[in-house]
Amino acid sequence: MSEWAPHVRAQLARLQLDGSRELEIVEELSQHLDERFEELRREGHDEARARQLAVEELVEPTTLAAQMSPLRQAAHAPAPVLGAPKTSRLGDLWQDLRYGGRMLGKNPLIAATAILTIALGIGANSAIFALVDATLLRPLPFPDPAQIVLAWERTPTTSRGLVSPLNMVDWAGRSRSFAAIGGFTANVGGMVMGNADGLADTVSRQWVTADIFTVLGVQPLAGRAFQPSDDLQRRNVVVLGEDFWRERFHGDRQVVGREVRLDGELYTIVGVVPRAAQVIGRTDLWALLSIQGAPARARGSHVFVAVGRLRPGVTREAGQSEIDAVAAALAREFPDTNAQRSVRLEALHEAVFGTELRQTSVLFIGVVGLVLLMCCANVANLLMTRATVRQREFAVRAALGADRRRIIRQLMAESLALAVIGGLLGLAIGAAILRVAPSLMPEALLPTVLTLIIDARIAAFCAVMVLLVGVLFGIAPAWHASSLSAAQTMSGTRSATGRGGRVRELLVAGQVAVVTVLLVGAGLLLRTLMAVEGVDRGYAADQVLSMVVDPMSDTYPTDEAEMQFYGAVEQEIRALPGVQGVAWATTLPLGESYEGTAFFEIEGQPAPATSQRPAADMQIVSPSYFETLGVPVLQGRPFDGRDIAGGVHVCIVNEAFVRRHLPGGSPIGRRLVIRESDSPQAVAVVREIVGVARQVKASPTETEDLLQIYVPMAQDTPGDIFLLVTPRSGPAAALTMPVRQAIGRVDKAQLVSVRHFMTLDEVAAVANARHRFRAILVMAFAALALLLAMVGLFGILAYAVQQRIRDFGVRRALGASTRHVLALVASNAAWVFAGGIVAGLVIANILGRLMVAMLFDVKPSDPVTFLAVAVVLAIGALVSAIAPAWRAARIEPAIALRSE
Template identity: 30%
Template structure:
């Protein structure tokens, strides 16, 4: 123990006497350890930490396999699984919608999650106040109830302690508040941070939901019985799906259920991104270790005479090695202290990202487990950084050093080449990061220059939610023999007319599902006169638009015409389709004039729609995703008694306004709506350019992060190369002096040192390029518009590293060429 304390004091004195070496070593390790610690904090909080439910690791999400249904199921799918599955403890269903909650003073649009009453039992959660839903409240004629989030209870209702049992107005209906959920309950996580001020409503099955298997908008959550594994559940789901295919004529021949861990479903979009960042940070940490090892080797070279003298005076080899390890450990400890501060800064920056960017972002914070991991990283770093210097000390010929033998210091010694190998390794790892950054830059460029299918200049969008919105879970058609007036005719037509005449507004239009909005209503269809495809079924995305939408958005009409304002309820029913639908379902045929049957009288779509135009594809879910088949219907031609009226028109709709110059749309739009339709809540004002930028934010953030890592690695390469060449120049100073005394020019000495540095860079670059090309398939999933083996990227990386190598070698080479031969001869 006394020896260890002595070694620590001695190491501390040595570090204090070399502030430059200490600063460089501590900062290098702090950046490497701090970034890795912050990344582990994110991974631990998002990917590893269980959800705040009882036995959350057992929860499964059940959806339809394939892309047509986007993973959603119908009420009939849910009922069949719930009634037939024997491996499941419980099965629940839920969907996300938007609702308007009205108080005495205002109306506010909130996220509404419609759930089956047994959901809370499966999750094992208890309300903060009151109770959760009863079974009777999930029936069509049962009591109408609502659960409030704690955030909404506090913000809108002033944390009223008597809120339970009171009636509140939601979507134009009086509902009884039966409970308040705690702040930590944010189910479903897919709704993001908006659930902090959301509500929960019972899913009310309607006659249409009970007979239409193709109407899929529900997410299905299940918990296996104790002792049952996910593969066993999947096997039973396969049997249930086969039975449905064999007995239900409404099911497609490809119907298949897929069970997936609920936590994996939530984190799936970011899981591979985080793992890629962990790998990149691992490379940065290796580079930091190599750099510190190089610094320690250079320091050991400078202290060779000291070590030799101490050995001659009786100091054991073990103690010298221990001294080097303690010095490396002290560097790691100092670096770790600074790294913890860096980790706090990085996690604080993560909380500044747009809401919903990272699942469970509110859970990301530095915990004691993170501090333990930091200590583990510091230990590993110490081991990696100290092993080579310790071996160097162990293999040093102390007798030769004491005799100042010239040949013992030659560059042909393996010890003198260790630093070069380390720098070459740093260059190889840096090449990997630079190639990744270059490919991501090309990806971002491709995304930002992708053909959107619409214009962004001068266009602002916002959403409007009617106070009596029905939403997805309340599909109640009108009474028999009646056809209530459509909100399109009574509200939206006069609103659009007023918006078009608002000062500063050039035009206005309405659409159900604006690009990048995330709203998605899908349906099956048949072409009148074509054979019924029972094997696969036709699936398209459905949206309703006002007249002139294509013109306002600048979307080209390729054939025929677009939707017009004259396409009203008494006009012939028409539709336009996009290129993706024409390619997929009308290959080799002319779509114009074909009639689409969108469900017929069974779901209230009384007439077929005649295709009158084909529009260019619009980027919908993201610039990296291909356009999906789309059918656009005139908003006045959606029957109010149809299954599609509530989710298309009597819920959230998007308005788009084209302005003259830089006009603030929100005040004028709010004034117009307050005058004509005061019961509509407006929200989410943003320009279309902002929507596009937000869709590319993930790619941009990935590029910035990887570029920062690559830049840090390049700086370490410069520092490492500078140190190695300075070491070589110092070792060969006598040789260079003698050579100049015998007639060698300073230019030749400069060239000798430069060529050594470029040789190190070339070796590392060659290894890095080979590694990057062989691992290109691992980054392929992150790329768009560029191949993993993009030649221009690899050439650019090679040029960058060669320039970096030249810069790192220039100063040591210049110093080597500046030796005075007369002074060298005197020393000889």
């Protein structure tokens, strides 16, 4: 003690401690300096250098000097007085934070790594929480949105049927629960808008009733919304959407009252409504469809989605009860059209966001939550390693009077400082993610009304996350560091670090379990994506360009004139060099349909009740459709020149139709009675089956094949229709401009709407977009989690090798081979990863059942996915262990002998 006592007393002199306390500290630190001197000698330093280094460490800020202020306060603290105010905890916290900041500044690499890890976890969580907040928590941007409901007509065959305009009028007039009821058409069409320069282009348009914006509670940005008088007087009026108004008219409020030419007629702009109105459809403008005074036959036409606003204080259950009574009364009054028809009310919020989007949001928040836990585990591992390096500092502090609580508080302050800085950076990363997210998400995945931004709610969420994260990754290092006794630490025994090593191994094993769960989920979604993309679409053509063609009824007022237009366009396009085939159809495979459902009976079979007629998807196609798309006609013949307007009415059905309704015997020659609605007033057309076509998918995830009836367009002239063009060679998209020019040569007045140019591959990609988006995003997070787990394993192995350099050197000196040392290190990695993998696979098998609704043709316990995940993790463990194991194997025996 005599050798070191002068140095220690020199540092303690300014504290003016009492004699007994000073003697106690001098004895403890002298023992520490003796042990440190011997360690430095074993490391190869000569006696003078070892003594110099030991004294320098004594006066470093991380040891004795850093404790001068708290020791001085402790030495001169006045005796406590009963009833006196307590000292400021905020001041102590500020002191801890300042000291923690200085300590982090001395280890910039560790601090930067921890901050970046936290920022990535919190940034991803804040971005995904913005999606969850918008879809699950935040109300729609309307007054009293909980009072807005969708009303569907329910029949024995469907629970979400479109609504008859006259039924909607009666619901509004007879119910007292609703303040107003409006409606809109489910599909958004197009109108040709004439411009001042004599040119024209197509704008999107949706038909609505006069009360629609009143129901939503939308306040116009300029002008007014539709009024009942517009309906009664059947005015040509339109309301513009905010985005279209700003883009086309530069936000000019004087546009109200101006007339625009749409489809060759003049329409008056009466107002502009905000972006929130897009909840009922992505459209440029809304046009009024008058329903007051509609003829009686309109009760059998179902074209609207009804939207109602319940009166204040009326619950959805009460509204449902009253509307049920109204529907029952209408069924008695109009049995031909309303028998067995009831009404189903659905909350607007549920309808807008849908079950699939809500499930996706929950999936994503669960995934990023697990990734954040892994980030916390990695930072905790990092700080535990750093805390082990600082054990001598903690021992000195304990020797100078710092209790366990004081050390824990100091380390927690450092953790919170890291979390706060990481949280601020994470908030910026989250904002950047949300800025680019719309361009990465599939079109129409999110409703237009949904806005993803970082606002006060998201900032508050991040603040809570910062607090939780600071505690989560700080508590383990703080508890471990404070649990070591000064004697253990100063003696340098292996017990001082062994417990920390076990905790770090458990943290990495937990990371492996989490990454296993994420990889299994990503694998199941990837397998689902492969399944939906590998679905047999039913057509063989690999390059097809499609577009919507909508000729105005005033320009082509008769079916003959419209067919002449289609024929002229087809002839003009066939003459283009590089074109192989041209066809027309009202439905795209895996895409939209402009025709809809047809109800049918089979001659020779008992006629079903009106409300129980079976339905099929009806498609109007040109004779060249099957050849152009490569859809084989398996029985009978395709349409040809015999199938004209004055000829025998014919149709072609698909394989599912035959299996379900015409099993046994040939379907060729059988006759169907087809109606375009299930109303008794609907015109019945008897059609003879002339062919059976191969099944063409309407959706990639069909679990039950759709019934399809094809009708020749010469016998049922469509309105909007898809034009399909195939090239002789090369990409189909290259035909876009030549085809537009060809249509323009026929439509010289530019009064035909041509829009939505897409290849069928792009149509299929849109149909699979949600599956692809989910799979890619979860796979990206799973890859990040795997990287974090590999970094964690690398960290504990590298640290273990560093701590056991003398051990490995002695083993080599005693004859251990390189293979033996490599196996020794690899076995540590194997046990950690194996335990995590087993636990993760068990958890994934349980949680996989929650994903059933998101899977297609894949079981939650898919053995291929589980095996692939195990192989990927094994490779990851091997890669993580290579560098530490190689370092251990290359330790020279001389190093061990010299250190000993």
